[in-house]
Amino acid sequence: MNPDPPITKIIQRIEHDYAQQHLSLYLHKKSTDFLRSRGLRARTVLRLTVRQLPNSHDYRGPSLHHWLTEFTVYEFIENILDGDLNGDMYVKFDLSHTTSQLESIHPREKPLNNTWTRY
């Protein structure tokens, strides 16, 4: 069994997919309700989260997507200080072999526990 790739490889992969426009939006209502409450656009938030990703944050993963069988899931708590997206954000990316998607973005709801790793 291959070991999990280090988180830096995953971040590079997300950045690459974003640059290649292979990073799509699979957003649940909860995320868009948050965006709407701040007057934000999904594409703007996607850009901000990808840009912030290489900075030190907390992550969890990989885990299996609960029904999209080709995707593995990586969750991040990104501390974003960008005026309109201010504070700890919960961000979830799903990665397949060929594409990736942003599934969640909203303020962190629970305190961090030992399932999270700082990078």
Add this chain to the structure above:
Amino acid sequence: MAPKIIGQTIYSFPNQTVTFTIIELQEVVLINGEKIKNTHRYWVPAGDNLANAENYVEPLTNPEENLDADYQLYRQQFNLLMPQEIRQAREALGLSRATTALLLKLSETQFAAIEDDDLLQTRKQDAKLRLLKNPQELRTSVTRYQKTIERQATRYQVDLSDLTRLLSSNALS
């Protein structure tokens, strides 16, 4: 309000094809603290509970469809300036984004995001932005607070040459 079923659609993920039920429902949502009532369309994986909002996904073919419709309605309802109107008004005054943000007491990032349609302005911000459409009032405000503006420009390293040019010309008359 119960969701209305509009139809079904098939979407292809890598190595997996998924059927979604398309639903429509009227919702009251909050935008910048204001309530807006609008009809939204969501996709729900076939077989999932249509009454559970946790299953609602933004349309995968246009994930910003509902946001776009809401922001358009919000702008109409509160008579907000459109991003292109803001840009045109600023450019007509010959002002940079940095100078404009300083004059309007907005952060440059925030002003740029509003002008680029990355961020929907609040009603309070719109009231400030409207100064760009009223050059006389803008000039009165700038003249009144010129010393403060100059101090802030020094602090934030904003080049005010466009403002000086503006105030000394007839552009605002």
